[in-house]
Amino acid sequence: MRGIAKAMLTTIGVFARRPVTREYPERHRPLPERDRAFPLLLWDGDLDEPFCTGCHACERACPVECMTVLMKDNPAHTSLGGTSSRRKIIDKFWIDYARCMRCNICVEVCNFDAIAMNNTWSGHEMSVYDRADLVLDLPQLLAQHKAGAIDEWVAP
Amino acid sequence: MNVELFGGEINVWWDALARLGLAVGAMTVVAMGLIYLERKVIARFQQRLGPTRTGPIGMLQALADAVKLVGKEDLRPRNADPWVFELAPYFVFVPIFLVFVAVPFAFDWQIRVLELGLLYVVAISSVNIVGWVMAGWGSDNRYAMLGALRAAAQGISYELPLVISLVAVAMIVSQLDSAGEVLRGSLNLHTIVEEQGHIPYIVWQPLAFAIFYIAMLAELNRTPFDIPVGESEVVGGPFVEYSGIRWSMFFLAEYTALFLLSLVGAAVFLGGWAWPLGEELRGENELLGVLYQLGLTLAKTGFLIFTVFWVRSTMPRMRIDQLMAFSWKVLLPLAFAQILVNGLILVYDWPDVLLLLTSGAGLVALVAIVDRAVTRPAQRPPRPAAAALGSEAAS
Numbered sequence: 001m002r003g004i005a006k007a008m009l010t011t012i013g014v015f016a017r018r019p020v021t022r023e024y025p026e027r028h029r030p031l032p033e034r035d036r037a038f039p040l041l042l043w044d045g046d047l048d049e050p051f052c053t054g055c056h057a058c059e060r061a062c063p064v065e066c067m068t069v070l071m072k073d074n075p076a077h078t079s080l081g082g083t084s085s086r087r088k089i090i091d092k093f094w095i096d097y098a099r100c101m102r103c104n105i106c107v108e109v110c111n112f113d114a115i116a117m118n119n120t121w122s123g124h125e126m127s128v129y130d131r132a133d134l135v136l137d138l139p140q141l142l143a144q145h146k147a148g149a150i151d152e153w154v155a156p
Numbered sequence: 157m158n159v160e161l162f163g164g165e166i167n168v169w170w171d172a173l174a175r176l177g178l179a180v181g182a183m184t185v186v187a188m189g190l191i192y193l194e195r196k197v198i199a200r201f202q203q204r205l206g207p208t209r210t211g212p213i214g215m216l217q218a219l220a221d222a223v224k225l226v227g228k229e230d231l232r233p234r235n236a237d238p239w240v241f242e243l244a245p246y247f248v249f250v251p252i253f254l255v256f257v258a259v260p261f262a263f264d265w266q267i268r269v270l271e272l273g274l275l276y277v278v279a280i281s282s283v284n285i286v287g288w289v290m291a292g293w294g295s296d297n298r299y300a301m302l303g304a305l306r307a308a309a310q311g312i313s314y315e316l317p318l319v320i321s322l323v324a325v326a327m328i329v330s331q332l333d334s335a336g337e338v339l340r341g342s343l344n345l346h347t348i349v350e351e352q353g354h355i356p357y358i359v360w361q362p363l364a365f366a367i368f369y370i371a372m373l374a375e376l377n378r379t380p381f382d383i384p385v386g387e388s389e390v391v392g393g394p395f396v397e398y399s400g401i402r403w404s405m406f407f408l409a410e411y412t413a414l415f416l417l418s419l420v421g422a423a424v425f426l427g428g429w430a431w432p433l434g435e436e437l438r439g440e441n442e443l444l445g446v447l448y449q450l451g452l453t454l455a456k457t458g459f460l461i462f463t464v465f466w467v468r469s470t471m472p473r474m475r476i477d478q479l480m481a482f483s484w485k486v487l488l489p490l491a492f493a494q495i496l497v498n499g500l501i502l503v504y505d506w507p508d509v510l511l512l513l514t515s516g517a518g519l520v521a522l523v524a525i526v527d528r529a530v531t532r533p534a535q536r537p538p539r540p541a542a543a544a545l546g547s548e549a550a551s
Contacts, residue, residue, distance in 0.1 A: 001527035004471075011201055011470040021205040 028121050033153045037123020038097050039106050039115050041138070043146040047084050049076060050142055051114030054090040058106035058115055066099035067106065068092070093141060097126060098134040116152035118144065175267045179256040187411040188218035194411075194465055201469035221404075228400035233296060236397065241294030245398070245405035247287030252409045254280045255416045260345050262429045262449035263438055273345035274326055277420055278319050281375075284409065285311040288384070291394035291406070303393020306476060307384035310374055313480055314381075317487035318371035321364040324494045325357045325424050327502065328511060340502050345420075349428035353435055356427035360511040363518035365425045367491050369460075372417045374483070376410070378464055380471035383479060414461060422456035429453045486525050490518055 022029055039058075044051045054071030072091035076082030106115050117123075122144065128134060144150050166174075192207070192215060199206030207214030232241055258273040260266045270276050285308055292304020329342040329351050342348060348357075358365045374381040385393040395406055422428055429449035438445030474482070497514045500506075 001523055001530055003530060004526075007470045008466065011466060014203060015197075015201050015466075015469075017203055019200065019205045020203045023205070023208065 031119055031121065033119055033151070035117075035119040035123075036102050036104055037118040037120070038100055038102060038126070039095060040118045040123075040144055040150060040152075041090075041093060041141040042114055042116055042150075042152060043142050045146075047076070047086075049074070049084060049086070050090050050138075051112050052090040052093065053086055053088045053112055053114070054093075055088075055111065057109045057111060061105050061109040063103060063105065064099050064101050066096040068094040090138065093138040094135055095141060096135045098131055116145075116150070118150060119153055120144075120150060122149070175257075179253065179267055183253060183256060183408070183412050186415045187408045188222065190411040190415060190461065191218045191221070191407070193461075197462065197465045198469055201466070225404040226401050230400040230402060231397070233397050235296040237294040237296065239294075240290045241397070242402070244287050244291035244294055244394075245402045245409075247290055248284045249287070249405045249409045251280045251283040251287075252413045252416065256412075258345060259416060259419050260349050260423050260428055261419075261453050262446055263350075263435070265446070265450065266346060269344065269346045272343045274322055274343040274348065274420075274424070277345070277416075278315070278322060281413065281416070282311065282315045284413070287409075288394050291398070295394065295397040297396050299390045299392075300394045300396045303384045303386075303390040303396075306390070307377065307394065309476075310377070310381065310383060310479060313483040314371040314374035314487075317367050317483060317491045318375060320488070320491035320495060321361075321367040321371065322420075322424060324364040324491065324498055324515075325361055327495065327498055328357070328360060328508075345423055349423050349430050350435075351430075352427040353430045356425060356431045358425040360508065361425070361494070361515045362512075363490060363494055363515040363522060365421075366519055366522055367487050367494075368421055368425065369463075370487060371483075372421060373464065373467065374479070376414050376417060376464070378414075379468040380474045381479060382473055383476055386473055388473075414464065415457065418457045418460035418464070419453070421460050422453060426456045426460075427452075428456070482529075486522065490522055494518055 042051050043049075054069050056069050056071070059065075059067045059069045069090065070092040071088050074080075074082070074084055074086045074089035076084040076089075077087050078085065079087075102117070104117060107117055126134070145152065195217065196206040196214070207217035210216040210220045232238065255277050257267045258270045258276050260269075260273075288307040288311070289304045292300045292302075292307070295301070326343050326348065327341045329340065329348050331339050331342060331347055331351060333339050342351075373379075377384050384390070385395065390396075395403060398406065428434075429452050431452075434445075434449045434452055437448050494515060497518075498511065501508075501510050501514070
């Protein structure tokens with residue numbers, strides 16, 4: 001009988017507690033800063049151009065070959081009358097998020113800290129109706145950091 | 157022939173139709189509300205939120221379920237007995253529906269004031285066991301049959317303590333007749349509630365209330381007495397083969413029965429609309445009085461229903477032999493002892509406080525018996541091999 005009474009008290013105690021359910025689509029729990037969604041390119045706000053020089057390091061290191069990188073001469077280089085110290089700059093860049101396995105290797109091999117893993121919810125909620133929409137081009141890859149939506153975390 | 161309804165004269169057939177419509181509407185609303193509330197309450201007992209998607213905080217969930225169930229195909233197994241199978245839901249549904257006629261909501265909010273209201277309620281509400289057995293038999297499914305037989309055994313066993321605990325209260329109801337003499341005993345639910353204006357009968361008859369509550373759980377097939385529908389044993393019992401609207405009729409009946417039995421418990425033991433100060437406030441202000449009385453009734457009923465959910469989220473299921481033993485060996489003798497003692501007190505005109513003392517002693521005895529049964533180590537005969545080993549070691 002004491003057992004029954006104790007059980008009843010336990011359940012009513014649980015009843016008084018807050019539910020642990022998180023109402024996911026309405027409320028997102030905060031993500032850790034090292035949360036690893038899909039890679040993004042970073043935007044050099046001082047010089048108004050991408051950090052990426054198109055050096056192909058990430059493309060070569062990528063184990064699933066989800067990246068395509070094309071390089072060009074930087075029109076804003078000092079030798080051409082510009083202000084940038086980058087001789088070469090990224091021309092075109094595609095990442096196929098459907099292939100990417102979020103291994104973080106591209107971030108680690110990048111010599112210019114030009115690529116980072118998306119650590120926001122926008123990197124996780126990427127459902128689309130067509131698989132081709134998961135191949136992101138350069139403007140799409142740069143857009144979020146350019147808009148200041150990404151507080152990127154790069155290994156120190 | 158005309159009768160009075162809401163202050164106006166009306167043909168007796170229209171009157172009957174109006175009351176019938178009220179009962180049907182109330183029943184549907186009550187059942188849907190209870191399904192929603194049960195899901196919410198049980199969810200909170202498990203630290204979940206329950207339904208949140210349909211409507212504001214999920215309030216339309218029951219409606220959505222109803223639409224889904226009505227839209228589903230009404231299947232009948234090929235080997236099922238067509239008449240028995242198809243009629244079974246009505247035999248469960250209609251008796252519960254009829255109980256609505258006699259239960260008191262407020263001073264004059266009662267579909268009919270029946271002189272033998274309490275008898276009517278217990279008699280009619282037990283008819284639905286027939287529906288359960290029909291569902292089990294008609295399904296031609298061994299699990300359904302097992303569940304139906306269990307339901308029959310349990311329903312009949314617990315009907316007795318339920319009725320006798322109510323009798324214990326009905327016999328001590330005191331009312332003044334026209335000559336100012338005190339009369340004892342009434343089966344009229346209206347009178348029973350009215351006489352509790354100062355002290356509810358749970359004070360005089362705690363044992364009867366305990367027995368009523370336990371038997372109510374069993375009658376409603378609620379945990380810890382949900383043996384007939386135990387999912388892990390008979391996969392839903394008599395309802396296995398039912399789908400769509402027939403299945404929803406069973407559930408409508410089940411939740412309405414929960415509401416009605418709780419309402420009867422609230423009326424008979426907790427003072428219904430009369431305690432505390434129900435009639436006094438009604439005298440002050442008619443409208444406020446009605447609302448207050450309705451609120452009292454619903455609050456007490458709601459409390460009982462909440463405890464049913466609470467028990468459901470706490471207790472494991474009992475075994476069938478434990479269940480039968482508890483009814484026949486514990487509840488029924490105690491209930492009989494209660495009416496015997498009540499009868500002695502009434503016949504010899506002993507003071508009412510003795511009712512409380514004897515019933516309280518009975519409650520203590522009930523708790524002690526349950527305690528002994530729960531804490532006693534399991535009684536198993538020694539295994540033969542072990543016994544032989546023991547005797548060898550002794551020699």
